[in-house]
Amino acid sequence: GVERRGRRRAESESGRLRKRVTALEADLDEARRHAAEAASPIEAGFVAVADADCAAAEGHLDAAAEHAQRALEIAQLAGDPDLTAMALQTRGRMLVTRGQPRTGMALLDEAMLAAVNGELAPLFTGWVYCNVLSTCHDLADLRRAGEWNDAAMRWCEQLRDGAFYPGICRLHVVELACLRGTWEAAEAEARRACGELTAHDPRFAGEAYYLAGEMRRLVGDLDSAQEAFTQAHQLGRLPQPGLARVRLAQDRPDAAAKGLDLALDAGPSSPLHRSQLLATKAEAQLRLGHRDAARTAAAELASIAGTVDSPFLSALAATTEGEVLLAEDDVVGALARSRQAVTTFQQLQLPYEAALAQVCLARAARRAGDDDSAALELGAALAAFQRLGATPDAERVRSLLAPEPPADPGTAPAGLTAREIEVLRRVATGETNREIAAALFVSEHTVARHVGNIFAKLGVGSRAAATVTSTSVGWCA
DSSP states (O other): OOHHHHHHHHHHHHHHHHHHHHHHHHHHHHHHHHHHOSSSSSHHHHHHHHHHHHHHTTTTTTHHHHHHHHHHHHHHHHHHHHHHHHHHHHHHHHHOOOOOOHHHHHHHHHHHHHHHHOOSOHHHHHHHHHHHHHHHHHTOHHHHHHHHHHHHHHHHHHHOOOOOHHHHHHHHHHHHHHHHHHHHHHHHHHHHHHHHHHEEEEEEEEHHHHHHHHHHTTOOOHHHHHHHHHHOOOTTOTTHHHEEEEEEETOOOHHHHHHHHHHHHHHOOOOOHHHHHHHHHHHHHHHHHHHHHHHHHHHHHHHHHHSSSHHHHHHHHHHHHHHHHHHHOOOHHHHHHHHHHHHHHHTTTOOOHHHHHHHHHHHHHHTTTOHHHHHHHHHHHHHHHHHHTTTTHHHHHHHSOOOOOOOOOSSSOOOOOOHHHHHHHHHHTTTOOHHHHHHHTTTTHHHHHHHHHHHHTTOSSSSHHHHHHHHHHTTTT
């Protein structure tokens, strides 16, 4: 039901945005009249800030940047710290959106320093904290996010009136705690944020429910995860890529791919969110055996990572490309990209992402014939997943570490393994190597090797002969 409603929500989102912008324009017209009559230029400066936000919402980024610059010039002439900080963070966000992240983040840092130093009124302090931390998150700038997040929460704890700002800041705490691997604390904070934000603004509450769903998904509670994603969707937050990851865990890659396509077509999104959508889409397409589609998604992700100064996005792109290269039997390329991802994620101290990259590295090493290195990487990944409580991932790694058992000699030909029996059953139903590879989440090369071994052990030379032999004695009934 969530996927079916996704397209309707995406189609109506632009209409609702236009209505909000129209209402804002009406309010701005009145504000402009008041500013023209005011003795101080400060009112005109705040109107310019609002003009910038309105222009940005309509997609007029050049105009938004001009309004923000005018606000900054007025603020500097008036010497008002609140207006100066608002103008700085507004122009900084506009520059980031226009593809100038370094210049833009420098302005955001300047605004944040004024907030941290207590130079601003509470309203503007909270505004600056929220916008700067949101921008750090959207760019996957974990260094800045970590530096500013503690200061924001200390300020929030001092507030007495209302819980709106603490709830929003708590979202950033959850995002960082999830990445750092402190999942139990992250889930507690996510649930707390849900309660704080639901009464204030459903948009932010939707994000809180989405993060709670991610916590449940990671530990394998798929029903609770889907419930949280549904609540997030009802509050206006697209439930992707979390819901698609649930579908992949349910072995429903086709449903995952459709939901991701809707989300990617819904409109512009932050570099981090679009990158996460693309990484999950590549995984879904590989599960379906669609290597070209997976390669296209990985290429767009690499392009985003190349334009944003974020080691996290670069490592995410490397992991995704490593998986695609492995599916394309480019073992050397897969080894290089997955090893790069492991190193970067470890340097960033992101244990879950590092473990996922280690699994890819291990599979590539095993394909290259380096079983010792594969076992070391899988062992390290398993330890990380167990420590984090990532039960589904731990089970997957255990299956990769376990030696392939022989089939029951009473029901299968001598020497045929359990995996070969599984492949043989699928051959007998008429599945191609690509379809079998997608179903078993392995490469076509691996399936072809299994098929060759089956032919040799059965003493046959074709798929038809193998099917006849197996079905005649009931092995693949």
